[in-house]
Amino acid sequence: MNNGFKESAPTMTLLDIGNVTMRFGGLTAVSEFSDTIAENALVGLIGPNGAGKTTVFNMITGVYTPTVGTITFESRSIAGRKPFQIAHAGIARTFQNIRLFPSLSVSDNVRIGFNRLARNRFAGSIFQLGGYQREEENFTRETDQLLEKFGLLDKRDELARNLSYGDQRRVEIVRAMATRPRLLLLDEPAAGMNPTEKSELMALIRYLRDAFGIAIMLIEHDMKVVMGICERVTVLDYGVKIASGTPEEVKNDPRVVEAYLGESAH
């Protein structure tokens, strides 16, 4: 949908994180963090180990409710909503430690994304009358289409737990896309990948953003990946936002350099 009209219109804020703090007992994992993600943006969230990046994702997706602060998505408050409700609202994610459904096939992993759209619940699934067959066929077709787009169609019947590591990461992204998100959160998608896989992944992420018109925020330790695809980068250190800007700006920010030097000195 990148027509001239849309580009000339002012970019809309999709997600607005307002001053959130997350405490676990005595530990403050994230402290007074604010950030926004614009529609169709591709942004990075970086920082040393334990900086609180995943915790930010967990707050956005409702796994944790922020101790203090607001999160609004498409102008609606989502802080404190249940994870499944936030998924329905249009936010999907992947996990740092891959969390596929190991005993389900690749296609069933993806199909779960359509679960919320299934009008047939328990009783409907027993009797399977009326439009039931058509609905299931639609889900099957859409699942296959998604798998095909990501080159995974030949793996559709394999159990998720039998996939290679790189395929598991890709299936997790495809599965997230099946929920038809407006915002996709990727937690270290390049972890454990070799250079070839990494450049394929970068192309894939750009493709997702352009072809589906979604916004993407990714957490990533590999600076080549982050600097290569993100338009804007936010940096966390000890739960505090220390910088935000274009990859160039952030790279040369003395506080960022110090935070990362501090890490490599450990």
Add this chain to the structure above:
Amino acid sequence: MSTILRPYLYLAGGIALVLVLNLLVGGIGSYDQRIVVNIGINMILAVSLNLVNGFTGQFSLGHAGFMSVGAYASAAFTTMVLPAASDPMSQGLYLIVALLVGGLAAAVAGLLVGVPSLRLKGDYLAIVTLGFGEIIRVILQNVSSLGGALGLANIPRHTTFLWVFIILVFVVFVIERVIRTTYGKGFLAVRDDEIAAEAMGVNTTRYKVVAFVVGAFFAGIAGGLYAHYNSLIKPDDFGFLKSVEIVVMVILGGMGSTYGVIFAAAALTYLPEWLRSFTMFGIKFSDFRMSIYSLVLIVLMLVRPQGLFGGFSFKGRRAAAKKAPIG
């Protein structure tokens, strides 16, 4: 078209098989018939518990409790509400209505127990359901209008081999069918990874409650069949050991494998009968039956954690649950 009809062909085949077996069963002795009917009732119990413990991955230890609610509710209905029936036609009709009453009563109990406890994580459910089963038993022991500890007697014997196995076929049909749909995969997603399921938009609490209530409903029906077969029901028929027995059937059969669970239910119902007179070191088999169950479980966990037939590992789920913090 054939894919639409195929499940119904299985259903028809199942019913036809039951009808044929019914003719054969007519020819065996009443002692053996009793064993066969008990096998059928235990199959219904195990298949329904498998929806909760196997497919949805929740550890319920209170299935006998729901069975007792169904048994008492349906028996109270036939003995206190309905007039006596002599012709098979109205007996069958009475049985169906009584079973529905029992099933619904158990489903309501399932809802009352499930809604608060299924929000809790991990093994709380096992403790809460265990407590529920015991509380129900103690309550039944003290309600004199239901016969107290002596039990409820003179329940009309409406249950037959035919009814038990026709109902089993339907229970299997319902569960096996639901579990294959886009909706039904939600149960498996909850079992495999609750956090990922939520992130994919699956209302995991809702799924757990549905599994629990449906499981309780079928357990209630099994209880109703039991009551109308034995004519006498006592609170102690539905104790903690009965719940354990059903859990063992599910685990042995392979959590989440309906046919494995059916086989395990048959084996674990028949073997004790077969070994009834068997003694070891001067101890009767029936006295160390539970020890054998425990032993079988321990060995199974060590050498084949996915059960005899299941593809899903019980051990694996525990390991996944430990994967913290979330990320």
